[in-house]
Amino acid sequence: MFVSPAYAQDAGAGGALVSILPFILIFAIMYFLLIRPQQKKMKEHRAMVEALRRGDQVITAGGLVGKVTKVKEDGEIEVELSEGVRVRVIKHTIQSVTSKTEPAKE
Template structure:
C-alpha cells in the first residue's frame, strides 16, 4: 500500500525546472522593461557628456543653465551670467540644450 502511495505522489509532482519558470519569467520582464532601457539611457548620457565642447549651453542636475567655457577631463567651467563662472563635474550635466531650443526635460 505504501508503495502505491509513493508511486502516485511522485507521478503527480511536476519536474523541478517548472517551479523555476515564474522566477525566470520575472527576471526577463525586469531585464527588458527596467534594466535594459536604463542602461541605454545611461550610455546615451555618457556619450553626450563626452561630446561637450566650448559654447554648448547645458542644464546641470541642480537646474542651473549655463554656457560651457572650458572643458577638462572630468570638469567643465560654466558661465551662468556675465562674469559668473562655476566649475561642475561632467557627470552632473543633465542635458545639452540645442541651439535656439529648449532642453528636452523642461
C-alpha cells in the first residue's frame, strides 16, 4: 500500500555522465563529418589563392574563365578574359586553377 521513499533516490554521478554522453558523441560525429572537412577545404583554397601567379588559367566563382595577367598585393588580381578585355577580381573569389604556369628557371 505505502510506497517507500527509497525508490526515488538519485542515480549519483554516474547517471549524470551517462546522460551527457549522447551529446558528446553527437558533437564528435559533427566535428569529424562536417567541421573538420570544411576547415581542410578552406585551408586548401587559401593555399591555392596564395600560390596564384601570372599566366595561370583560373575560373572565378561567377563562372568567368581567364588568364591571370597581374597579381596585386591588396588582395586583387587582374584577369584577362579575352584579348584586350581585363577585369579586376578579388583573389578569394577564384574557384579553381585549371592550369598552372611553370616557375621561372633561375
